[in-house]
Amino acid sequence: MKESMNHENMKHEGHGEHHAHMVEDFKKRFWISLIFTFPILILSPLIQNILKISEVLSFNGSLYVLFGLSTFVYFYGGYPFLKGFSNEMKTKKPGMMTLIAIAISTAYLYSSIVVFGLEGKIFFWELATLIDIMLLGHWIEMKSIMGASKALEELAKLMPSEAHKIMSDGTLKDVPLQELQPGDIVVVKPGEKIPADGVVIEGETSINESMLTGESKPVPKKTGSMVIGASVNGEGSVNVKVQKTGKDSFLSQVIDLVKEAQESKSKTQDLANRAAVWLTIIALSGGAITFFVWIVLMGKDIAFALERTVTVMVITCPHALGLAVPLVVAVSTAIAAKNGFLIRERSAFERARNLQAVIFDKTGTLTEGRFGVTNIIRLSIDFTEQEILEYAASVELHSEHPIAKAIATASDKHIKIEEFKAIPGKGAEAKVNGKHVMVVSPGFLREKGIKVENKKISEIMSEGKTVVYILIDGELKGAIGLADIIRAESKEAVAKLKEMGIKCMMLTGDNKQVAQWVSKEVGLDEYFAEVLPQEKSKKVKEIQSRNLVVAMTGDGVNDAPALVQSDVGIAIGAGTDVAVESADIVLVRNDPRDVATIISLAKTTYKKMVQNLAWATGYNAVAIPLAAGVLYSNGILLDPAMGAALMSLSTVIVAINAKLLRIGKQ
Structure with missing residues (x-):
């Protein structure tokens, strides 16, 4: 078995190591690029003029030193984005990498030409700060979602x-x-x-x-x-x-x-990538239109037209866009962790806001996954319910059977017994307070020809509960009903989800009677009983085919395929490592109410993401036309310094707005 799984383990371990390496790579590139950015800022003519330090720091060849430092940052710090741009072009799916690559390449190439003779402004400081911010954003983002699925490795460990x-x-x-x-x-x-x-x-x-x-x-x-x-x-x-x-x-x-x-689970583009596609189109078309207008229609020289074009294309990629989503993700991840949630897959967390149905596994999720006493039935006036339980618990205390343990732990009081004997496959017997007490199965009664006619017993048996009988001195005196204990929080969890307009369903391998009883107790909309493990993911597909966005919540190995198949997989953290590693979101506590809480957080988080993207890109509506020179005839022209100020303002607003998510949820 283990040998047959080695290949899969190596593949998944390799994927996890690759992901961890990427996180470390972004971190290293960010810090090194940041160190090189300081001298770039100091040597940039625009910054020197703003700070009025040009006379102090200017020296022969300073522009070439600036070019050298910027070249290093462009190729070393910008490498992930240039490589990402190449990959996006190969797949014909432009996104954030394309937008960043166009902005930094335009700034670098134009500024390099200016250093070597073309009249114009230098954008090296824009290039360096843009790369720093984007590296930081990707580092934060990847760190927050790190933890690629190790489900196959965990399965083998079982x-x-x-x-x-x-x-x-x-x-x-x-x-x-x-x-x-x-x-x-x-x-x-x-x-x-x-x-x-x-x-x-x-x-x-x-x-x-x-x-x-x-x-x-x-x-x-x-x-x-x-x-x-x-x-x-x-x-x-x-x-x-x-x-x-x-x-x-x-x-x-x-x-x-x-x-x-x-392998079949679709990977949806995240929100920032969708914004990046549009900004890429705006950057390219805006730059082309700007150059055409100034050269052909306005008759300006190439140097002026190029400067306007580059300003437009660099400004179109706002620094804040690189932080708009990662900052919210980092804050929401921290909030989630404080509340006992672990977000492993960001895109799935985003999808959680649109959930229309939540499917719960029964055992260990809606229930505690352990047998417990649910009913005590008197069949004689000689003994109280408490006495029946105490007698049965005293006998079962000496048995290792799981049902016996459940009865033994249900009573706080245990009476000293004598002559304990196990009845193989049927129960146990002993002397308690001088009385011969037997705790036996229905099969034992049938074997002895003892008939039981009791309405309450029939009811609990119809609910799929296990029933054991207590005989004292050869006479039937009581019965105990046992079942997988329903969590006290399950009913409230279902009620909260229903208030949010979400259908609540249950999948279980248990029989129909048990499923029906649990469903009725917690108020579910639907349940599916006697579902084999290999059928669970098919059942999720079937529910998805109703055009519903579906979450699966479970804790067992048998839930793993269904967790992965669902739009959002939610694992109970105290369950198996397999379920946890197969899930998109992990609930550390065994509390189904947290499902409603995480969905609520997803909705709030998405709103913050939209707000941040609006701030991050909204200033383009003003900045791009001004950078292009639409008000040039009125003496208004957005120079790079003013563009930088607008970028900084949008970045600050994005950071503050992300922090408000933290304040709002505490």
Whole structure:
């Protein structure tokens, strides 16, 4: 199994390392470029004139030193954007990289020509500061969304590293998992993970398959029962004959589903990129029109026309655009972290504002994923409900079965017992306060011919709950109903989402009766029961085909493909690492109400992004015509210094507005 997954692990580890390397690369380029920017600013004639330090800092060859420093910043700091521009051109999808590359290249080439003889202004300081701001913006952005999916790696980790194989001479030997072959017999001890898909050939136990199948109830296993690799063995030791390993195993099929969903998930352009496309068009067309008008219609010389053209094209790429979205992302990510949310995929977080349906996994998400006592029923006036529970809990305290543990923990009081005995597959018995107490399954009653006719018991059984019976001195005195405990917060979470106009649904591997009971209790719009793990992602697709934007919330391995398939995957943080790594957003707390909170934050964050982009690009409506010279006849011409002032103002406004998101949510 592990051997068959090594290739996928290496591929995903490589992707994560590449992403981390890119973050470090942007960080390094930013700091180095920033260091070189200071002398560029000091040596720039425009800055020297503004600060009135030209006489102090001017020297022969200063322009060539300025050219050299700027050349380094252009090629070293600007490399990611020039490379990104090349990639966007190859895919014919211009975006932010194209806009930045055009602005810095125009400023660099024009300024270089001016240094070597053309009359005009130098834009090297614009070039350097623009590169610094864009590097900072991309560094912040990539750092905030870092954490590419490691789902396949985490899935492989679920398998144990070794198996206890029974050799041909009858001896027991621990062997690496990849050495297992169909037909091998392995021993699985209590509490261990099943090493491969197979069939029980000796022994009895119960197995927790909830992480893989979503089935909340521990599944009893005896000779002839099928078992799934990576599920957890309960109280008994069993011998298992291996049937499937490697790519044929259940877990490997889940891995394939996750991979398939990851590859088919569409990557939408983010908001800033969409703005960049339009600004690129404006920059190119605005520059061309400006040059044409001044040369052909106004009869100006090439030097003047070029200066106006370059001013227009540089001003079109505002510094603030590089920070408009990343700053909001960084602030919203910090707010989310304080509230127990981890945003792993920004584009999905943006999509969350448009959600129309939220699908919840049942086990571990709407419910606690553990059995608990939900009903105590008296079948005799001799004992109170509390006494029935205390007697049953006292007996079950000495049993390792998950249902027994649930009953034992339901009572604060435990009475000393004598002569405890397990009834294999049927329950347990002991002497409590001198009385013979038996806690048994419905199968035991059928075996003994004991009939039970009780309306309350029929009701809880119709809800899919597990029922055990308590016999005291051979007479039926009570019954206890158990089920996967519904979280206290689930009902409120569903109500909040409904107020937001979002449909609430549930997917579960549990039976219809259990699903119907949970759905009714928490107020869901729809539920889908007995859904196999491999069908969960298909069910999400089916709901998406109704033209709904869908979020999936889950915590188990079986939820991973559905989390990736959904428009927004939300994982409960206390669930498996696989679910967490497959999700776009992780809820650290086991509180479904956080789903509504994260959607609300997504809506607020998106509004801030739109506002920031409006500030970042809005000044272009004024600056570009002025830079082009539409009011030249009135003596008004926007020079680079004024353009820089406008850029700085928009950057400050963007930063303050992003911070207001923090203030608004605290």
